[in-house]
Amino acid sequence: MKPVAQTYKSPKRLLEELGITDAEDIDVEAIAQYNDATIVYEPLTGSEARILGNGDKAIITINKHSPVQRQRFSAGHELGHWMRDRGKIALSCTDRIYKTSWSEDSPEQRANRYSVELLMPEPMFAPCTKNLPMVFESVRSLCGVFNTSLTATAIRLTELSSYNAMLVCYENRRRKWFFRGPDIPKALWPYEQLSTSTKAASLSSTTGDQATGNSSADAWVDHPGSWQYSVKEDSIVIGSGLTLSLVWWQNEKQILDLDEDKEDE
Numbered sequence: 001m002k003p004v005a006q007t008y009k010s011p012k013r014l015l016e017e018l019g020i021t022d023a024e025d026i027d028v029e030a031i032a033q034y035n036d037a038t039i040v041y042e043p044l045t046g047s048e049a050r051i052l053g054n055g056d057k058a059i060i061t062i063n064k065h066s067p068v069q070r071q072r073f074s075a076g077h078e079l080g081h082w083m084r085d086r087g088k089i090a091l092s093c094t095d096r097i098y099k100t101s102w103s104e105d106s107p108e109q110r111a112n113r114y115s116v117e118l119l120m121p122e123p124m125f126a127p128c129t130k131n132l133p134m135v136f137e138s139v140r141s142l143c144g145v146f147n148t149s150l151t152a153t154a155i156r157l158t159e160l161s162s163y164n165a166m167l168v169c170y171e172n173r174r175r176k177w178f179f180r181g182p183d184i185p186k187a188l189w190p191y192e193q194l195s196t197s198t199k200a201a202s203l204s205s206t207t208g209d210q211a212t213g214n215s216s217a218d219a220w221v222d223h224p225g226s227w228q229y230s231v232k233e234d235s236i237v238i239g240s241g242l243t244l245s246l247v248w249w250q251n252e253k254q255i256l257d258l259d260e261d262k263e264d265e
Contacts, residue, residue, distance in 0.1 A: 028118070043063065168220075199235050
């Protein structure tokens, strides 16, 4: 058997090659087929998607009973695996992978990132975030535009919005991963253990349970003097033991004060 050529293409390059400039035209099935991967839909138990590749062809199987937004993200994720490991590959990916594999450098994290950048490319996504508050109502609105999942869309909003925010995921009240917005100083870290002073700590275990309100910044970030500042929090239960929180500095004073401290060093 002749060796399989390395044909990795970034999401940006793929979209440019296919001339896709509008969110409505991001057809993940057609994009996969363009890269020799066929997407099929079947009932799956214990996983959201599977990929089986051999040589220069692959079959991506998506759980037909999942919501369409989950199906699309799963397809993008598996395509990310195919792009990096073309040749011989057999993987099965669960819903938990899509919700928890976001921080550590791993094949699953890289596949998640591939799907995010394919389905929500920055040139299309960033303009849609203008003037949107950092709450899950905004996330759901963007989910409707890009037909994407809640967690992935919340990450993209945090990354590309002009607001000062971070997105934090806790699993059984211990920090699993987090993302800072582009203007959040690296000195600000969310606590490893979820504070009882947060709205997230008051949530039940029911998926979809949500709480919103204002909090002292020291309920969220481990930094001297945080008690002097406030944040707005919007938290939601996304699965068993998993909460997702958008934490937003509506008043930028803490951010500006930290920037001034850094300049004075």
